[in-house]
Amino acid sequence: MSKAQQAPMFDLTLSEEQLMFRDTLQRLADNDMRALAKSADVSGESPVGFYAQAAELGLTMLPIPEALGGSGMGRSPVSNALIMEDLARGDMSLALGAVMPQAFVNTLLDQGSDAQREQYLPKFCEGVFVPATTALLEPRATFDPEQLACTARRTESGYVLNGKKCMVPLGLDAELLLVIASVEGEGAAAFIVEGTPEGMTRAAETHMGLRSLRLASLEFTDVTLPAESILGAGEFDLQRFVDLSRIGICALAVGVGQSVLDYTKVYVNEREAFGEPISNRQSVAFKVADMAIELEAMRLMTWRAASLAEQGKAFHEQAYLAKVACGRYAMQIGTDGVQLLGGHGYCREHPVEMWYRNMRSIALLDGVASV
Incomplete structure (x- = not known):
C-alpha cells in the first residue's frame, strides 16, 4: 500500500444543516457583531x-443529549469550528466570549463523568447565557502545558489548589471554571471550580487586543475543592484537550482573516491614486492574492484537523501544524491589511487595526475554544 493510501482520510463536505446554520451565524456576525465591535473594543466591555x-x-445545547435537555445532535468538532469561524467574522473578542460556555460543555462531554454531566449540562439548556470558561495558560514566558506550575494536592476530603492562571476569557465573570493543574505524582488533571471559593482571587488584565473579552488572571491560594470536582475519573487527556482547543483557535483566526481580506479587497478597489484604483498596481494585487492564498491554507488545515477529530482518527499532528500555520499567517494577513490601507490602516476609523491587534493573540492563546 502506498503512503498516499495510508494517509488518514478526511471529508470537508458540509451538510445541509451546517450550511443553513452558517448562513444564520454569518448574518449575525455581519449585521450585529460588526456594528458592536468597535465600541466594545474602546470601552473594554x-x-x-x-x-x-x-x-x-x-x-451550548447542540451537543448535549436530549435526556439532559439538549438538542441531541451530538458532538461535532467540524460544526464547532465552523461556528467559531463564522462568529469571528464579526469580532474575535465577542466570538470567543460567546463560545467559551460551549467549549466548557465540549470538554465536559468529552472527559467528564456521567454524574458531572447530569449536574452541570442542564444549566446550559435553559436558553440563558451561563458564563463558563477554561483556564490553562500560566504567566511565564516559557509556559508549556506539559509542565504546569499550578498544582493540586490530594487530601483526605478532596484537593487543595495553588497557583496562577492568566489570559482567562470571561475570567472576571465566570460562574464555572475548568482549571487545569498538575496533581502531585499523578500528572495533569482538570477541576471544576464553582463561583469564587475562599482563597481564589480574580484580577482584570489589559492587553492590546481582545479588549471586550474581559481577560483575567486567577490566583489560587490553598483553595479547597471537594473530591468530586476533579473532571472524570481524574485521568485527564491534556494533549487531546490542547489539540481540540488549537483547532478552535485556528477557526477564530480564519474568521478574522476573512474579515481582513474582504475589507481590504473593497478598499484597494475603491481607493484611487494617480487617477486609478490602487489595486491596478501589481504590488498591491499580489499582496491581496497572497492574503487569499494564506487564508485558504489556514482554512483547509483547520477543517482537516477538525474532520479527523470528528471521525475519531488521529489528529494531533494536524492540529499542531494548523496552529503553527495560523499563528504565522494570521499575523501576516493582519500586517498586510494594515499596510494596504496605508495611513488609514493606523486609524481607528477603519476596523483593520483592531483586527490586527486581535490576531496578535492567535499565537499566544492555548486551552480555550475547545471544539
Whole structure:
C-alpha cells in the first residue's frame, strides 16, 4: 500500500444543516457583531445583551443529549469550528466570549463523568447565557502545558489548589471554571471550580487586543475543592484537550482573516491614486492574492484537523501544524491589511487595526475554544 493510501482520510463536505446554520451565524456576525465591535473594543466591555442574544442561538445545547435537555445532535468538532469561524467574522473578542460556555460543555462531554454531566449540562439548556470558561495558560514566558506550575494536592476530603492562571476569557465573570493543574505524582488533571471559593482571587488584565473579552488572571491560594470536582475519573487527556482547543483557535483566526481580506479587497478597489484604483498596481494585487492564498491554507488545515477529530482518527499532528500555520499567517494577513490601507490602516476609523491587534493573540492563546 502506498503512503498516499495510508494517509488518514478526511471529508470537508458540509451538510445541509451546517450550511443553513452558517448562513444564520454569518448574518449575525455581519449585521450585529460588526456594528458592536468597535465600541466594545474602546470601552473594554462586552455590549449589554449581546451574550444573551448569542445564547438564544442554542450553541451550548447542540451537543448535549436530549435526556439532559439538549438538542441531541451530538458532538461535532467540524460544526464547532465552523461556528467559531463564522462568529469571528464579526469580532474575535465577542466570538470567543460567546463560545467559551460551549467549549466548557465540549470538554465536559468529552472527559467528564456521567454524574458531572447530569449536574452541570442542564444549566446550559435553559436558553440563558451561563458564563463558563477554561483556564490553562500560566504567566511565564516559557509556559508549556506539559509542565504546569499550578498544582493540586490530594487530601483526605478532596484537593487543595495553588497557583496562577492568566489570559482567562470571561475570567472576571465566570460562574464555572475548568482549571487545569498538575496533581502531585499523578500528572495533569482538570477541576471544576464553582463561583469564587475562599482563597481564589480574580484580577482584570489589559492587553492590546481582545479588549471586550474581559481577560483575567486567577490566583489560587490553598483553595479547597471537594473530591468530586476533579473532571472524570481524574485521568485527564491534556494533549487531546490542547489539540481540540488549537483547532478552535485556528477557526477564530480564519474568521478574522476573512474579515481582513474582504475589507481590504473593497478598499484597494475603491481607493484611487494617480487617477486609478490602487489595486491596478501589481504590488498591491499580489499582496491581496497572497492574503487569499494564506487564508485558504489556514482554512483547509483547520477543517482537516477538525474532520479527523470528528471521525475519531488521529489528529494531533494536524492540529499542531494548523496552529503553527495560523499563528504565522494570521499575523501576516493582519500586517498586510494594515499596510494596504496605508495611513488609514493606523486609524481607528477603519476596523483593520483592531483586527490586527486581535490576531496578535492567535499565537499566544492555548486551552480555550475547545471544539
